Amino acid sequence: MNHTHHSSPARTALATATAATALAVSLLGPAAPARADGRPMPDVTGKNLVTAYGELHYNTAIRFRDGRGAGRLVLWPASWKVCGQDPAPGTPMDDRKITLTVVKATEECAVPAA
Template identity: 65%
Template sequence: MTLSALALAGVAHADGRTMPDVTGKGLVNAYQALNYDTTIQFKDGLGARRLVLWPGSWKVCGQNPAPGTPLEGKKITLTVVKDHEQCGAPAAG
């Protein structure tokens, strides 16, 4: 199963957790910080609408909600780019 299948918009579990700071981390590490069971929506940081098929080759450029925000009922969106790309770089093409 690919993580893109898990990236459907949904809300975090209501277990009292707060949003960790995952900006700048690899996507695998971000999943570890979110305990793998949290539903996450991805946004391509280059605006190319790519799907995350192999999380080990992506990194987090931005997050919503902000670190420290209670996760109860919140949708989580991570803005991601491939490891070799710069955050905020314009899309090639």
């Protein structure tokens, strides 16, 4: 039995996932440079992730948090929607880190604990 190719499927899956992510991001448009221009954070909650990306000027530094807490990766933005955002809408975006809480477009956003 040949064990030399045992980890090959995992490497192939990782390469495929990486390529899919690069493709998804490249389809969304060019990355806008991050700069302190004082623009207010738009309200992207409830929007499809592709739409949210556009409103955030295709900022590739945006971080995603799985709204289900499962740690899933966003591989195809068109199949995700935004449930929450940090910073809040209207906050000046002066070099702030942006985190979007997302779930699959077919899922409901979790109701925050009271």
